[in-house]
Amino acid sequence: MNGETMGMPVGQVNAILDDELVMRIGIPHRGGRLAFHAFAQDYPAMVSANAFWNPTKREFVMPVATDLTEMDFALDSAGFSAMTLWQRKGRQAGIAGVYPWTLEQYLEFANQCGARWHAVPDFCCEPQIASNREEVDYRVNATATMLESALRLTYEWQNKLARSMTAREVANMIKPVVPVLQGWDRDSYLRSLDLTMQVWERWQPWLAPPALIGVGSVCRRSLNHPTHGLYAILSGLEGRLPKGVRTHLFGVKGSCLAELKMMDWIASADSMAYDFGARVKARESGVSNTIKHRSSEMSRWMSAASARLRPAAGDQFRLSLTH
Template structure:
């Protein structure tokens, strides 16, 4: 093992970021002209997880050939798409009865699809789905709860791998999520930040500060 430490990694970062602000192009598809144009222009991208979901098979599917595999893309949890589907069709089979996929399905795909980093599952707060302050407050709380769940699953998976792998191998195989702040005004976003940090700090020093 070349002197590498066996077991759980410590002080993990959830994303490797550039020194300057990066603007990502939103792509709601897993290929096609938009992805090709982003690839041709060298644009970093943010791709919706919904683009990869096969509702018939009830699983995420990565295409055998797509320009996304040749470019810098991050994975978005598709919270707004999930909320819109939930409002239109009612209870879903996955996360909190809102998402069509489970948390484990999302995290597994996120760590296998080649994304540079992946966002945490969240409950969005746009007026189309959160019509008043109480609903925004609920979604801010739910977003923090989902972050806690994602970190717990990630820790459990890493802990199993750590029995037979080095800390470096474990950290490279399964990465922690990038938190999402939710809200609709200054106060709700600040409360979301506070809740996010309360959750994250419970998992230090296993994790470094979030990016």
């Protein structure tokens, strides 16, 4: 063991981040030609846990061969997919009767699949799922409770491993989750942040302060609404995030990237917009939505996103308001 002692790691970081804003392209599959195209183009990716779930076997399945293992990809907990499945089919066998998998199954897979980081299972707040304030509040509370459960389980697993492994080996095998903020308007997101930090701080110094926190439920909203628009939410979070914390935005419109690049506390974002656009264009043109067509739309979307993220004359990078 090279002189290292057995024991629990301390000060663990939940994500290793790049300095620049990273745009992750959504991959709806666990492999195949669409993933190969992203790999060939060297695109960072976001993959939903749902892509790996086998409902017949009731377990996660990682392909023996997939280009994802050679890529920089992060793992989304598939909260929106789980909620829509629950709405359509009723109570599920997993987390809170909403997810089809248990927390243990998800965290075990997340730590074995090779993802750069993995998001905590959350409870999304889009209007078609949470139609009033009480439902939003419930999902904000449930998301914080899920973070507590995930950290408690991670601690238990690490504590068992620490009996026969060094702290470094333990930390490399089981990594802490990336918390996710939920809500619909600015105030509910700020309450979610407060709850998240209350949970996280109870687990320090076993954990370092979170390097990365996700911001969920942002893809189906306007940009400029004064209370629940994306910019209103980000403006509220900007002054409340603890010093050094950066964020990942789950599902963003490409049109906002020129603004987001000037917020240095946003580490990354992801989008599946190219795939929706591919379906629309194929239908309007009367052609098949082939993998070749979808791959072409992926490249077109990422090229436009890269152009928006490049420095441009007149950019005014905002001073951080975090404290």
